[in-house]
Amino acid sequence: MIAIMTEKLSKEYGEIKAVDEVSIQVNKGEVFSLLGMNGAGKSTLIKMLCCLVKPSGGKAAILGHDVMNETSQVKQVIAVAPQETAIAPNLTVYENLELMAGIHGFLKKEKTRKVNEMMNTFSLYPFGKQKGKTLSGGWKRRLSIAMALVSEPDILFLDEPTVGLDLLARRELWGVIKDLKNKVTIILTTHYLEEAESLSDRICILQKGKIKALGTVDELIDETSTTTFEDAFVHLVMEESV
Amino acid sequence: MMKTLIFSSRTMKEIIRDPISLFFGLAFPVILLILLTLINKNIPTNQFDIVYLTPGIAVFGLSFMALFAGQIIAKDRTSEFLTRLFTTPMKAKDFILGYTFPLLPMAFIQIVLCFVVALFLGMEFTFAIIITILSILPIGVVFICSGLLLGSILSEKAVGGVCGALLTNVTAWFSGAWFDVELVGGIFEKIAYVLPFFHAVEVGRAGMTGQYAAMFPDLWWVLGYSIVISILAVYVFRKKMSL
Numbered sequence: 194m195i196a197i198m199t200e201k202l203s204k205e206y207g208e209i210k211a212v213d214e215v216s217i218q219v220n221k222g223e224v225f226s227l228l229g230m231n232g233a234g235k236s237t238l239i240k241m242l243c244c245l246v247k248p249s250g251g252k253a254a255i256l257g258h259d260v261m262n263e264t265s266q267v268k269q270v271i272a273v274a275p276q277e278t279a280i281a282p283n284l285t286v287y288e289n290l291e292l293m294a295g296i297h298g299f300l301k302k303e304k305t306r307k308v309n310e311m312m313n314t315f316s317l318y319p320f321g322k323q324k325g326k327t328l329s330g331g332w333k334r335r336l337s338i339a340m341a342l343v344s345e346p347d348i349l350f351l352d353e354p355t356v357g358l359d360l361l362a363r364r365e366l367w368g369v370i371k372d373l374k375n376k377v378t379i380i381l382t383t384h385y386l387e388e389a390e391s392l393s394d395r396i397c398i399l400q401k402g403k404i405k406a407l408g409t410v411d412e413l414i415d416e417t418s419t420t421t422f423e424d425a426f427v428h429l430v431m432e433e434s435v
Numbered sequence: 436m437m438k439t440l441i442f443s444s445r446t447m448k449e450i451i452r453d454p455i456s457l458f459f460g461l462a463f464p465v466i467l468l469i470l471l472t473l474i475n476k477n478i479p480t481n482q483f484d485i486v487y488l489t490p491g492i493a494v495f496g497l498s499f500m501a502l503f504a505g506q507i508i509a510k511d512r513t514s515e516f517l518t519r520l521f522t523t524p525m526k527a528k529d530f531i532l533g534y535t536f537p538l539l540p541m542a543f544i545q546i547v548l549c550f551v552v553a554l555f556l557g558m559e560f561t562f563a564i565i566i567t568i569l570s571i572l573p574i575g576v577v578f579i580c581s582g583l584l585l586g587s588i589l590s591e592k593a594v595g596g597v598c599g600a601l602l603t604n605v606t607a608w609f610s611g612a613w614f615d616v617e618l619v620g621g622i623f624e625k626i627a628y629v630l631p632f633f634h635a636v637e638v639g640r641a642g643m644t645g646q647y648a649a650m651f652p653d654l655w656w657v658l659g660y661s662i663v664i665s666i667l668a669v670y671v672f673r674k675k676m677s678l
Contacts, residue, residue, distance in 0.1 A: 243522045265524065273522045275515035281445055282514070283452040288445075295441040296523050324452075340519070350522075 194221040196348055196378040197242060201251035204237050204402075211237040213402035214251060221347075222375045226389040227382045229399035230430065235382040236276070238399070239350050242380070243273050256347060272346035276353045278333040279340075282326035286317050286336055289325055290343050297344035311339040315369065331362030338369060348378045355388060367391060390422045398429055405429050438525050442533030449507055450537065456503050460545055464496030465552050472556045482614060489553040490567060490639025491612025493546045494632060497575045498606040500542050504534060504582025505594035513591050517676075527673045535579055542575030543568075567642035570650055574635035576661040578602075584668040587675050610636045631660040 197219040204212040212234040219225045227235040240246040242253055244264040252259070258266040280289050290311050294304040312318050315335045320328060328336065334354055341349055351370070355363040363385075370392055373379060383389050389396050390410050398405045398413070406413055406429050410422050417428040450456050468489065475483035482488070511517040520530070546568050554560055581602065586594055607613060609623075610632035616624050627633040634653035641649040 245518065245521055268522055268524050271522060273519055275518045277513070277515035279515040279519040281449060281516060282510070283449045284445060288448070292441065292445050293523075296438055296520070296525055298437070298524070344523070 195219070196221045196223070197225075197253070197255055197380070199238075199242070199251065199253040202238070202241060202248055202253050203250040204234075204241060204246060205249040210402045212241065212248075215399075215402070215404055216251075217397060217404070217407065219378060219380065220394075221378055223394045224370070224374055224379045224381060224392050226393040226396045227380065227399060228384075228386070228389050228396055228426065229405075232401075233399040234402040235399055236352060237402075239273075239352055239380060239382060243271060243350055244268060270347040271350065272341035272344050272348075273350045274334075274337045274341040274352065274354060276356065278330075278337050280325040280333060280336055283324055285322050285324055286328070287312065287321045289336060289340055290317075293340045293343045299344075307343050307345070311343050314342075314372075315339040329362075331358050331365065334358060334362070334366055335369065338366075342373075342377070346377065348380065349373070351379060351381045353382055353384065355383070355385065363388070386423050386426055398426065400430060438529040439532045439536070442525070442529055443536040446507060446534055447537035447541075450503055450541065456499075459499045460496070460503065460541065461548060463499070464492050464545065464549055467495070468492045468549060468552055469556065485553050485556055485558045486643050487640060488612075489549055489558065490571060490643060491610060491636045493549040493568075493571050493639065494574055494610055494635045495603070495606055495612050496545050496549060497542055497571070497578050498603045498632075499599075500538055500545075500575055500578040501582035501585070501602050502595070502598040503541075504538055504579050505586035505589070505598040506582075506591060508534060508583060508586030509589060509591040509594040512586075521676055527669075527676055530676065531583065531669055531672055534583055538579045538582075539572075539575065542579065543572065546571050546575070561645075563643055563645045566647065567639050570638045570642045570654060571635065573654070573657045573661045574631060577631055577635075577657065577664055580661070580664040580668040584664065584671055587668070587672045605630070606632045609633055612636055631657045 195218050200216050201214040202212060203210065203214050215238060227238060229235050237246060241248045242255065242260060244260055244267050248261065254260065255267045256270050260267055281292060284292065287308065290308040291304060294307050299307055312321060317336065317339060320332060325333065325336065338354065355366050358366065367388065370379065381392060395407065395409055396413060397407045406416060408416065413425045414422060417425040419425045419428055471483045471488055472485055550564055550568060582598055585597055589597060609616065609627040609630050611627065616627040616633060634656035637653040638650045638657060
């Protein structure tokens, strides 16, 4: 089943084409990564799919709901963990989760169950009464993803979830994302090649707003006749530059 | 409505758990009131008479509401917390009311606190105090909505500068709380009459002396400003969150 479909989706800011006729299909339960250099159009593409930015042209649908005309329905099935940690700094970890569950309309009993489930899944219990602003970078990211998942979304957008984290915290978070595989459709943007390689079912490489390549890691390596994913990426990105 | 209340509760917690907000919102105006009353005891001047001074301090204290409102919104934008919330089923009204609801009772408490302290400093309790407290509230709406407006368009740092430094100073200078604007005269006096702060203080002072009819030309100014700024703030915020 198709979770996300875009058809010639575009976004222009004046003369600049941030996203240029991008057509993709993401399957349900898939981890789909958007990879590219700065300004490639990754974040703009995600923002259009999340109803945060209005497309200039083309079409996009989330589980069959049009992102321009059915925003309420789209917002019922998606969740976002933005690039910044996006938590309420003076609320405790528990209160942050409770807030998100409440906003999504969970009633008291259900809310408590969901919050406790997230506390458990993300090993947040030792920090339950700690204010969000006092957490380390890695735990803030964990909380951020837990806040996104508390609403039981069908589709989760992770915008550079491990940026600024040290190696151990990054690996820990990879474990969290791997555990979500097949349960939730995940759209991941990242700068880290090894992250995309380790987590993704398929990878879409964007360059100057256009799709440069799309496929599994092995397909991209075969396509470029290289031996590693890093070489494949460099080959694809340099091709245009040269 | 449930979403509005949940979000209001969050806004309230963010503000009351910030000690700097609490100091400037509640303690600072009270300290000023006490200091100026002490000065008045040593150098008696009508300007610092407790009946005359309290409405001025209450209006000045409310100027910090713009800082609270502006900073919380700007912080939510910078940290992308608002981005997260914009992708939830929350509507524009949930955000606008969620940010403003908790600040209205806080503004009310701040005004009441000023008058309670004034009572301890020797002000006589009369029915006029209750009327005055209620008549000062509309300028609170002006400040809260200014914060909502500026927080929607400025960075956290810029909000600190504009709401925390500029707006509080403009309020202090042009409200007539500290000195008689007629004594300065000229363009300064004209600007003071155009802005709502002087009128807000005049409303309070008329109320305190029981001259309720005299409150009205000034109260219209303040109410006019509160309506215009509220509409502008709601328009800008809705525009920011719409596709």
